[in-house]
Amino acid sequence: MTATLTVDMELTHDTTNMVIPxxxxxxxxxxxxxxxxLVDPEGGQVGDLFAFAASDPTEYLSAAHTRTxxxxxFPRVGEPFLTNRRRPILTLTADTSPGAHDMLIAACDPARYEAFGVTGHASCADNLRIALSRLAITTPVVPQPVNVFMNIPxxxxxxxxxxxxPSRPGDAVTLEADMDCVIVVSACPMDLNPINGDRPTSLAIEFVAPRT
Structure with a gap:
């Protein structure tokens, strides 16, 4: 059984897999x-995860409110991520990875790469805005992401x-929506420090049939 979900340009797809280059x-x-x-097919790749309330994008997953x-x-399996209005938006239901994830580090952005002396570099902040624009959504802020698989001890x-x-090929986290929401995932393009290993690689989204 496949899950029917509305994705991208308001089209309904009966699919269980989408690749994020x-x-x-x-x-x-x-x-x-x-x-x-959220699957790491090759291993060693960070995914910046954002979530916004479908009815109001000024309500979004907040790392600070979740930590509080x-x-x-970072939540344990079975615990929720909260919004900036202290409402559950996603719950972590499974994690096959070694469990290293981060909610401290801001999304990379053009200024971050300029500090490294690089201009015109892809960034998670730009990926967020571009991805949302495909759904005709804008956001005045780039929230603190949930940096899945990111190892910042x-x-x-x-x-x-x-x-x-430290994620291995095929490692994944499973999340359940606690409200109708818009999800954005960026396969982090950082290649100027070691967080993505030798090079950035793709991520995948697999939709799970709703509970019966």
Whole structure:
């Protein structure tokens, strides 16, 4: 059985798989109760995940409000991600990866790459805006993303380390929508530090049939 979901240009697709090319982004709509997997086909790739309330894009998944609610740097399986209005928007229902994920690091943007001396580089912030524009949606802010598979351990002294994503080929997280929402995933294009290993690669979205 496949899940029927509304994606991209308001077209309804009966599909269970969409590929996000390396360095690019994808937006899709999902209804409350539906589930999707974010899959790392080759391993070692970070995915910047954003979620917006379908009825009002000024309500969005907030890392800060989520950390406050779960009293952790990242939810455990079975715990929700909250919006900036303190409402559950997604719940983490499964995780086959080693469990390294991040909600501290901002999305890469043109200014980040310019600091490295590079102009015109693809970024997760631009991928967010481009993907949303395909659904005729704009956002005045780039929220703090959920950086799936990103490995940024916090040392005892508070220092952050930038390590390669430890996800293995085929590792995935499964998320359930707690409200109708718009999801954006960026296959992070960062290639100037080690978070994506040797090179950025693609990610995939697999839709999961709703619970019966």
């Amino acid at each position: 390396a360095g690019q982004g994808l937006a899709f709509r999902i209804r409350a109760g539906d589930r999707f997997r 609610s779960v009293s952790r740097l 916090v040392g005892a002294d508070g220092d952050l380390s930038w390590l390669p994503a």
